Amino acid sequence: MAPKRALITGITGQDGSYLAEFLLEKGYEVIGMVRRSSTVNFERIKHIQDKLTLVSGDLLDEVSLIHILREHRPHEVYNLAAQSFVQTSWPQPVFTGETTALGVTRLLDAVRIVDPGIRFYQASSSEMFGKVVEVPQKETTPFYPRSPYGVAKVYGHWITVNYRESYGMHTTSGILFNHESPRRGLEFVTRKISHGVARIKLGLDEELRLGNLEARRDWGFAGDYVEAMWLMLQQDQPEDYVIATGETHSVREFCELAFSYVGLDYRDYVVIDQRFMRPAEVDLLIGDPSKARQKLGWQPRTSFSELVQMMVEADLQLVKEQMR
Ligand code: NAP
Ligand code: GDD
Numbered sequence: 514m515a516p517k518r519a520l521i522t523g524i525t526g527q528d529g530s531y532l533a534e535f536l537l538e539k540g541y542e543v544i545g546m547v548r549r550s551s552t553v554n555f556e557r558i559k560h561i562q563d564k565l566t567l568v569s570g571d572l573l574d575e576v577s578l579i580h581i582l583r584e585h586r587p588h589e590v591y592n593l594a595a596q597s598f599v600q601t602s603w604p605q606p607v608f609t610g611e612t613t614a615l616g617v618t619r620l621l622d623a624v625r626i627v628d629p630g631i632r633f634y635q636a637s638s639s640e641m642f643g644k645v646v647e648v649p650q651k652e653t654t655p656f657y658p659r660s661p662y663g664v665a666k667v668y669g670h671w672i673t674v675n676y677r678e679s680y681g682m683h684t685t686s687g688i689l690f691n692h693e694s695p696r697r698g699l700e701f702v703t704r705k706i707s708h709g710v711a712r713i714k715l716g717l718d719e720e721l722r723l724g725n726l727e728a729r730r731d732w733g734f735a736g737d738y739v740e741a742m743w744l745m746l747q748q749d750q751p752e753d754y755v756i757a758t759g760e761t762h763s764v765r766e767f768c769e770l771a772f773s774y775v776g777l778d779y780r781d782y783v784v785i786d787q788r789f790m791r792p793a794e795v796d797l798l799i800g801d802p803s804k805a806r807q808k809l810g811w812q813p814r815t816s817f818s819e820l821v822q823m824m825v826e827a828d829l830q831l832v833k834e835q836m837r
Pocket of ligand 1: 522523524525526527528529547548550554570571572573592593594595596597598612636637638639688689690691692693698
């Protein structure tokens with residue numbers, strides 16, 4: 514039988530790289546959409562680059578999306594591309610909306626035009642719950658986004674539901690809570706901490722400047738979460754799912770564990786810096802992944818402490834290599 518083909522947008526990002534690895538292992542032909550930039554940023558996929566088909570396109574350009582779908586005729590499309598950094602969405606709200614909200618419609622519409630039978634995954638976010646109205650948050654919890662990014666993701670979620678209901682398409686919105694890894698971008702708090710810890714331990718820095726230490730997140734490992742994306746598209750009936758660990762920890766706890774892993778006390782190094790505070794904060798996220806466990810048979814495999822340890826170890830290794 515011919516292999517299944519999947520198109521991943523955002524393949525150069527954290528999740529894109531893990532999903533590409535996962536699908537290659539399942540025997541998929543993987544097509545990755547990359548946008549043009551003046552320097553190549555294939556750092557996260559260079560180890561599998563020869564197994565991928567990389568094509569040029571952009572969520573801001575619907576014609577490019579139609580061309581890619583016509584030429585490669587994927588069976589599944591995973592829309593992971595987005596302006597994904599919450600903090601940047603305040604100074605760049607319109608760009609965030611163009612990419613993270615309208616970009617979803619462009620891709621959905623391209624799928625509808627080329628082949629409405631293609632299965633579609635939308636990377637929705639726990640950031641949509643924002644100022645939470647229910648604890649823990651589940652599929653039926655109302656949204657209350659607190660950032661232009663969160664607002665854009667709410668649009669992306671509902672347009673995905675709407676294409677399912679309007680056109681009978683197999684579209685799924687995965688509401689994923691925060692998931693991290695050694696491949697996380699350096700500006701996100703977990704990676705900022707693990708990288709900062711490594712630099713302090715190795716004598717390169719003397720402090721780590723952070724914002725709100727009391728914010729709480731439900732943090733999982735990205736490598737576990739991409740399996741859930743795939744499982745969603747294998748279901749006969751498209752539905753939306755919350756993917757989370759069901760545990761919540763504060764930024765302070767993350768710091769405490771990460772520093773203690775290298776024998777340091779975070780209180781000696783962490784400095785509160787107003788620049789990293791947000792105009793409106795999401796104070797508490799904790800997801801209820803029961804539906805995913807029951808219907809998809811999915812559950813997270815990596816604990817919070819294993820995640821922190823994995824990230825600190827990887828950054829110690831990385832910083833040591835950079836020092837050579
Ligand atoms: P990421 O590391 O920031 O990756 C984002 C990807 O989107 C990159 O490959 C980026 O390309 C690409 N991209 C951005 N704008 C684009 C455009 N206009 N056209 C085409 N590609 C574009 O994000 P991630 O952590 O892997 O997250 C993947 C998706 O899940 C995102 O939609 C994010 O919002 C969502 N999400 C993430 C989490 C989480 O905790 N990680 C939780 C819930 C939802 P460049 O490399 O060229 O910048
Ligand atoms: N980035 C950052 N930098 N965050 C900080 C800092 C800092 O110096 N200090 C404290 N924080 C707090 C933020 O205020 C926030 O409450 C929390 O740490 C997590 O911030 P991020 O790691 O930037 O992630 P996020 O939760 O805003 O967004 C991520 O998760 C969403 C899912 O809930 C991103 O991956 C989004 O794309 C994703 O949708």
